[in-house]
Amino acid sequence: MCRAAHRGFTGVGGCWWETRWDRLARVTRVLFLSDAPTIGGSEVYLREMLPRLRGLxxxxxxxxxxxxxxxxxxxxxxERGIAVHAYADPAEIPLRHDLYLTSTWYPHNALRLYRLLPKPPVMLVHDQIEVWYPLGLHRLYxxxxxxxxxxxxxxxxAVVTVSNWAARWLKEVxxxxxxxxxxPNGVDTEKFRPPLPGEREALRQKLGLERFxxxxxxxxxxxxxxGPALLAARQTPEVDYLFVGVGELMGYWQKVARLLGLRNVRFLGRRMDMPELYRAADAMLQPTLGENLSLVTLEAMSSGLPVVSxxxxxxxELVEDGVNGRLVPARPGPLARAVRELAADAAEARRLGEAARAKVLQHHTLEACATVLAQILRKLV
Known part of the structure; x- marks a missing residue:
């Protein structure tokens, strides 16, 4: 017998009072299920968001x-107290949760997980749902x-995605x-922050940076x-460019840089010191054709860097041209002009960087993002 019934508080169909109370009081168990073979933006999202959902x-x-x-x-x-199930086969996962969220790298795995789960999942979408390739190729994508x-x-x-634009696009298009x-995505504003007095100079000396x-x-x-970033570097030999990251085209772009004779370009590969690199740099260049809501853009903005994208x-959705960064066509000429203008006007670059940091603090902290996500998940349960 339930506690309410023991005290004489019963209703039609049984102990409705305690059922409602227990439903409101108990913690909701949510399983975030991924097929990720390696680390991408969606996995960084899990690392930062899941610990913050506890207590909400x-x-x-x-x-x-x-x-x-x-x-x-x-x-x-x-290490942060999140129960993690490492599986060889998804059928091994204990499925006793109130809500399931799936995030898949490969579309065919979404159907497999759907058939496995005891109830329809919420799809967590970090996808580049549109890539603006030239010559009409974006229509094929x-x-x-x-x-x-x-x-x-x-x-x-239901579907949860990491930008307001993507939410509209999925519905309307x-x-x-x-x-x-x-x-919308959030970022750790204490980890990604502007440099303290003297910090930037020490970091630049360590990296051997003497110019913009x-x-x-x-x-x-x-x-x-x-490609356009490398060609912009060719047009601005007075500026140093630090390419960070790896991928299937890394060897190709390194060969292009050698063929172009670019002495102001360095390929740093995969780095684990990104907060320090942001604090040492003067600007970030991002001639991207496809994003949902870019984590590296948020990291740079939170670090007080002007972003050219x-x-x-x-x-x-993140960068307002002339307000907290620069938005220019992803072609070598416009990119080079924007970089050259920032290099020539330190006060303007500083103003844009400070406005970028302010926007992140107002709209894109991890705590605010976690609060909104928790409200939605509780509603869906």
């Missing part, structure tokens, strides 16, 4: 493949996304029927569009 009425857990590539994320979550991923979204309980929630330095921190894949919708 949720008990988050994570399930990722038992692969070496994602091991640092699994370990980081476990849009068609592929509609054929491969949109059917998975149509089966979901792709006709996604379940409710779509935009919860531009950071280009992106995975080296086609949509990140490194392309005017695609997801970037325009």
């Amino acid at each position: 009425g949720l008990e988050p857990e994570a399930a990722l493949p038992a692969l070496e590539g994602n091991r640092p994320i699994r370990e980081a979550l476990a 849009r068609l592929g996304y509609r054929k491969l991923q949109v059917p998975n979204l149509q089966r979901a309980r 792709h006709g996604v029927r379940p409710e779509v929630y935009g919860v 330095a531009v950071l280009v921190p992106h995975r080296m894949s086609p949509e990140k569009n490194h 392309s005017p695609i919708p997801a970037q325009a």
Whole structure:
């Protein structure tokens, strides 16, 4: 017998009072299920968000493949008290949760997980749902996304994505029927911060930087569009460019830089000291063709850097041209002019960087992002 019934408080159909009380009082168990073979933006999102959801009425857990590539994320979550299920087969995962969120790198895995789970999941979408390739090729990308991923979204309980633009695009362009929630990305504003007095000089000396330095921190894949950045570097030999990241095109872009004789370009590969690199640089260059809501843009803005980027919708949600950064066409000439103008006007570069930091503090902290996400998840339960 329930406690309320023992005290004489019963109702039609049983102990309705305690059922409601228990439902309101108990912590909601939420499983974040990923097929990630390695670490990308969606895994960084899990690392930062899940610990912050605790204390907001949720008990988050994570399930990722038992692969070496994602091991640092699994370990980081476990160190922060998040239960992590490392699986060889998703059927191994104990499924006793109130709500399931799935984030998939590969569209075919979304259907597999849907069939496995006891209830329709919420799809967590970090996808580049549109890549603005030139010559009309973006229409082919849009068609592929509609054929491969949109059917998975149509089966979901709801969809959560990381920008307001993407939420509108999924509804208006792709006709996604379940409710779509935009919860814009956040960033750790204490980790990614402007330099303290004397810190920048020490970091620049360590990196051997003596001139205006531009950071280009992106995975080296086609949509990140490194070609115009290299050609912009050729037009601005008075500026140093630090390319950070790895990817399938890294070797190709290194060969291009050698063929162009670019003495002001360095390829730093994968780095674990990104906060320090932001604090040492003078600006960030991002001629990207595809984003949802870019973490590296948020990191640079939070670090007080002016960002020069392309005017695609997801970037325009963060960067306002002339207000807290520069949005210019992703072509060598406009990119080079924007960089040259920042290098020539230190006061303007500082003003844009300070405005960028202010926008992040107002709209894109991890705590604010976690609060909104927790409200949505509790509503969906």
